[in-house]
Amino acid sequence: MTAVAVAVFTIAYILIATERVHKTIAALTGAGVVIALGVMDSDDAFYSHETGIDWNVIFLLLGMMIIVGVLRQTGVFEWAAIWAAKRAKGSALRVMILLTLITATASGFLDNVTTILLIAPVTMLVCERLDIPPAPFLIAEVLASNIGGAGTLIGDPPNIIIGSRAGLSFNDFVVNMTPIVLIELAVFTLLLPRLFRGSFTVDPERVADIMALNEREAIRDPKLLIKCAVVLAAVFAGFFGQPLFHLEPSLVALLGAGALVLISGLPQRDYLAAVEWETLLFFAGLFVMIGALVKTGVIGRLAKYATELTGGNALVATMLILVVSAVLSGVIDNIPYVATMSPLVAQLAATVGNESQAHALWWALALGADFGGNLTAVGASANVVMLGIARRSDHPISFWEFTRKGIAVTVVTIVVAAPYLWLRYFAFV
Structure with a gap:
């Protein structure tokens, strides 16, 4: 069964990477094969916390997509697009820097997927x-979200797992994490002009048109915007207050989506138009193959094997x-x-006499997992969501277009993180 699981995942991954088959079809077919051949059964695929579909991720995405769909009807994204472009005085590079820093900051307090769902529509409108x-702007933002999310316990799901286990x-x-994240963001910002060279040419007439716009006129439905603001405030309070309310973020997002649909009075087609059904199905198939x-x-x-080499x-x-x-x-x-590596790191950390150095193992796991999410187009949930949004907006981004940038950023961030870990936890002990 091991050989079957490896073979199916490898073939599906190659098909996704080469784009010979649509990623959703490849993922669902791979999931179907491992179930049909008995590697996984229904309990493994649908109910197991270790091997099954992560329904918290699926329903968190669904809820936030519906909320974004309602919010889109207010015109607030157009307002934000005009505001950002005017603050950057029409400079494409300054727009990119502004949006990536906003994304990275938000990702420290929200999960990366939610941040991308909120910032991507703004980006599309600014570029339009x-x-x-x-x-280039969407890629830069999702790279920044994976870096910024590493800075706090709630910024990236792997951090929550690590915090609980350790x-x-x-x-x-x-x-321990925020200082290196701030350093990484400074380095990443300096990389942007070289990483996306040739992407910053703007027609001066377009800039003049932008500067002449009044962003307040973009708000189409102020009353609905107020309703959205109230619901979003409640949703974010639910995210931050999870230890108090004991509600998973997925349930908070679904409750918020339901409340907003109820009070908005919008027809079904308006709020369901923002749901990336193919992305949700892709995640389901991917979770089963990884399971x-x-x-x-x-x-x-x-x-x-990796830990034995130490x-x-x-x-x-x-x-x-x-x-x-x-x-x-x-x-x-x-x-x-x-989730799989945490018990092994716990065993290894228990053998280290120095508490600070024992914790360094956990920080290495967090930094590697969070920054490694930038390596390929399927390395992090936010990456997949961003690709789905780009494709539905008729600006498709290929697996390799993202991965070429992601490899460069991952290498740089890991190279910067390594001396940080050495200097802080080993050099002066």
């Missing part, structure tokens, strides 16, 4: 107004975990990877 291709608090993440790798022990064995040296273990996590999280979703 300036008559420039939106693909007993690390919100403040622990702020003290087959988890069930057959493939991911666990890979992680165990030879008991905490620094070697830290660097190995950082690099291996970045590579594997770029190939498979970083959520199941971290």
